[in-house]
Amino acid sequence: MIKQSTKLPLTSGGLSKRIIPCLDVKDGRTVKGVNFVDLRDAGDPVELAAQYAQQGADELVFLDITATHERRKTMIEMVKAVARQLNIPFTIGGGISEIADAEALLNAGADKISINSAAVRNPQLIEDLAKAFGVQFVVLAVDTKHIDGKNRVHLNGGRLMTELETEDWIKRAENLGAGEILLTSMDHDGTKQGFDCDLLDKINKMINIPIIASGGAGKIEHFTTVFQQAGVDAALAASVFHYGEILIPDLKQELKKHDIPVRL
Amino acid sequence: MIGIINYGAGNIFSLTAALERQQIAYGMVNSEADLAQYTHIIIPGVGHAGTAMHKLEQTGMVKAIKALRKPVLGICVGMQLLTAHSEEGDAKLLDIVPLETKLFDKNLGIKIPHMGWNTVDFKNNLLFENVPSGTQFYFVHSYFIEYNPIFDIASVNYGNKFSAAIQKDNFFGVQFHPEKSGEAGERLLKNFSNLRS
Numbered sequence: 001m002i003k004q005s006t007k008l009p010l011t012s013g014g015l016s017k018r019i020i021p022c023l024d025v026k027d028g029r030t031v032k033g034v035n036f037v038d039l040r041d042a043g044d045p046v047e048l049a050a051q052y053a054q055q056g057a058d059e060l061v062f063l064d065i066t067a068t069h070e071r072r073k074t075m076i077e078m079v080k081a082v083a084r085q086l087n088i089p090f091t092i093g094g095g096i097s098e099i100a101d102a103e104a105l106l107n108a109g110a111d112k113i114s115i116n117s118a119a120v121r122n123p124q125l126i127e128d129l130a131k132a133f134g135v136q137f138v139v140l141a142v143d144t145k146h147i148d149g150k151n152r153v154h155l156n157g158g159r160l161m162t163e164l165e166t167e168d169w170i171k172r173a174e175n176l177g178a179g180e181i182l183l184t185s186m187d188h189d190g191t192k193q194g195f196d197c198d199l200l201d202k203i204n205k206m207i208n209i210p211i212i213a214s215g216g217a218g219k220i221e222h223f224t225t226v227f228q229q230a231g232v233d234a235a236l237a238a239s240v241f242h243y244g245e246i247l248i249p250d251l252k253q254e255l256k257k258h259d260i261p262v263r264l
Numbered sequence: 265m266i267g268i269i270n271y272g273a274g275n276i277f278s279l280t281a282a283l284e285r286q287q288i289a290y291g292m293v294n295s296e297a298d299l300a301q302y303t304h305i306i307i308p309g310v311g312h313a314g315t316a317m318h319k320l321e322q323t324g325m326v327k328a329i330k331a332l333r334k335p336v337l338g339i340c341v342g343m344q345l346l347t348a349h350s351e352e353g354d355a356k357l358l359d360i361v362p363l364e365t366k367l368f369d370k371n372l373g374i375k376i377p378h379m380g381w382n383t384v385d386f387k388n389n390l391l392f393e394n395v396p397s398g399t400q401f402y403f404v405h406s407y408f409i410e411y412n413p414i415f416d417i418a419s420v421n422y423g424n425k426f427s428a429a430i431q432k433d434n435f436f437g438v439q440f441h442p443e444k445s446g447e448a449g450e451r452l453l454k455n456f457s458n459l460r461s
Contacts, residue, residue, distance in 0.1 A: 013374040014421040016381040016400060053446070058381055084281045089402060089444045109277040111404075111444065134311050136377050136404045179377065208375055233380065263381045263400045 016263045017227050017255065018058040018234035019248055020212060021241040023048060025064050025094075028074040046081045052241070053088050055248040058263055060086070061114065061182070061236060064094030065157075071095060076108045083109025091139055093182075097122075102129055106137065114139040114182055117155040120162060120169070123176055130177025135209075140178040142166060144199070145186040151199060158186050166199075167206065174207050181207065182236065184214040192218025192240070200230035212236050220246055220254045227260045266457060267293040267302030269329070271319045273341060274310025282443035286450050288457045296328045303334055303461040309341030313365060313407060314353020316341050330360060335459040336435045340405060343430065343437030352407050361415050361432045365407050372423035377406040384428045384440065386418035391429065391436055393455050399448045401428070401440035409439065 023030045029043040049060055062082070064075050079092055092105050093114030102113050119125050119140060129138045143154045144166040151166035170181055183203060185196035195216045204211050210233035213226045217237035226235055240246040252262045266283065268276060270292040283290045290306075293299055307329070309316050320326060329336070338346045345357050350365035357365070368376045381400040386392040408426040411419055418429035420439070429438045436456065442449035 013372070013378075013423050014382050015378070016383075018380055080277070083278055084284070087282065087285070087444065087446050087450060089404075089441075106275050107277060109275070109281060111278070135406075136379060180379070208370070210375055210379055233375070 014261070015233070016058065016261045017232075018212075019056070019223070019251060019262070020059045020061055020234050020236040021052050021057050021248075022061040022063060022214070022236050022238045023242075024238070025062050025075070025078065026066050027070075028066075028078040031065070045078055046085050049082050049086050049090070052248070053086055056252055056264070057088065057248055059088060059234070060090040062090060062092050062094075063114075064092065066095070072101065072104065076104050079105055079108035079110050093139070093141055097125070099125075099128055099132055102133065102137070106133055112137050112139050112180070114141045116141040116143065119173065120153060120155055120164065123172065126173055126176040126178050130179070135177050135179035138178050139180045139182050139212075140170070140173045141182040141184070142170060142173075143184045143186055146199075154186060158189075167203065170203055171206060174209055178209065180210045180212065180233075182212045182214055185216060188216030189214070191216055194218065194222040195226040195230070195235065197226055197229040200226065200232050204231055210234065217246075220251050223251055224255060224258050224260065227255065228258065265302050266290040266304045266306055267298060269293050269305065269307045269320070269323075269325070269342075271316075271323050271325075273316040273319050274308060276308050278441075279306070279308055279339070279443045282450055282453055283457075286454050286457075288453065293325070295323065296325050299325070299328055299332070304457060304459065305329075305332060305334060305336045306456075307336065307338040307342035307345060309339065309343075309345060311341060312352055313341050313344045313350040313357065314355035317345060317350075317355050317357050320345065320358075326358065330358060333434055334461045335456065337456050338435070338437040339443075340439060340441060343439055344407060344409060346430070346432075346435055346437045347409055350407060360435050361430055361437070363412055363415060363427075363430070364410050366410055367407050368423055374423040377404055378408070378422045379404045381445075382420050382422060382428075382440075384418050384420050386429065387416075389417045389429075389431065390459060391417065391431070391438075391452060391455050393451075395448050395451055395455075401438075401442070401445040401449060403428075403440045405439060409437075 089111040097118035420428040
């Protein structure tokens with residue numbers, strides 16, 4: 001079991017480090033590279049979510065990549081279906097730009113929402129959401145890329161660079177009421193060469209809200225490293241989990257061996 | 265059957281979903297008259313304790329809730345409402361359990377809110393029956409209930425030791441979210457529903 005109070009800097013006061021699979025959703029169906037052997041329907045978000053919960057995922061993130069106007073309605077139905085079955089917390093992201101979107105998701109059973117481009121275009125959204133639903137409900141997702149010695153915030157799934165510096169934006173978002181940061185390093189994303197520990201460590205030291213590391217997970221060691229070197233609160237990955245390259249029980253056993261607190 | 269106090273403090277979809285998964289029957293308590301039809305009562309709650317108390321007062325049920333003799337379970341802010349006072353909004357609460365709800369001290373070097381899975385150290389109590397020792401539950405909160413050996417039935421460490429669950433007579437409270445705490449949380453809800461009325 002977890003030793004309490006002996007490793008304050010690493011344990012964040014007793015909390016377990018969270019492992020978060022991320023699922024892309026389109027038109028209410030999960031897409032992209034899901035390769036579980038015993039799934040009857042790899043596109044069914046409910047079944048997939050239940051599978052991850054069973055494996056020991058601490059939380060799930062669903063990213064809606066639907067582009068159509070019908071998106072909101074489909075998403076709400078999916079969120080309700082997930083909330084009926086899932087016994088761990090989950091976050092919904094993608095295309096949330098107003099209070100009404102967030103409220104509908106909350107009432108459908110989502111524990112948190114993640115906002116990205118809409119918050120950059122309208123920072124007031126962070127404050128409004130935090131006031132309406134509490135800071136714990138508001139995750140700020142930031143896609144960042146290292147350009148000419150600076151870390152720049154990117155929008156629209158990374159396609160659009162802004163002049164915003166990542167450090168400044170995250171600090172400002174925390175002050176506005178963001179409850180958690182989901183930081184994706186575009187330089188590391190898809191490389192499977194490990195998380196951007198230097199940047200994550202830097203950001204983590206600047207803020208007093210939880211931070212989720214994203215981008216670059218390829219091997220179990222990468223998770224050990226990001227928790228040890230950057231002290232992040234959670235680590236998120238998609239393909240390594242979906243393709244079964246890393247199994248969550250194996251990952252957690254390995255983290256435990258390194259005295260990183262996990263929920264087993 | 266469980267009655268859920270319906271006073272508009274946060275969304276209860278996840279709670280009702282968890283009860284349905286456990287095949288525990290439930291209904292909504294909208295006014296004092298509804299209280300009598302249920303054997304067990306849950307007070308849910310998310311958000312600001314002061315605001316939640318204000319909303320509860322508006323239902324006109326405060327006196328009747330305090331007089332209940334059947335098992336009552338407060339969850340998260342619903343647990344905090346059982347205490348005498350909260351630093352959140354300097355609010356006077358139900359005062360069923362003479363304890364104080366306090367804000368986490370930033371100087372302890374911890375992130376606030378306390379969000380995630382933490383190990384709950386529970387005592388021998390029917391609420392935790394068949395929950396393995398060392399089990400972790402899911403917490404999301406910025407205010408906590410001070411540890412008190414008389415009323416504490418489960419404690420947790422985050423910056424300091426505080427109450428994860430309390431009990432006074434038929435009134436129970438849990439700071440974590442059983443409806444989001446995996447199988448152990450579902451077990452706890454089942455245990456509550458099995459408490460003798």
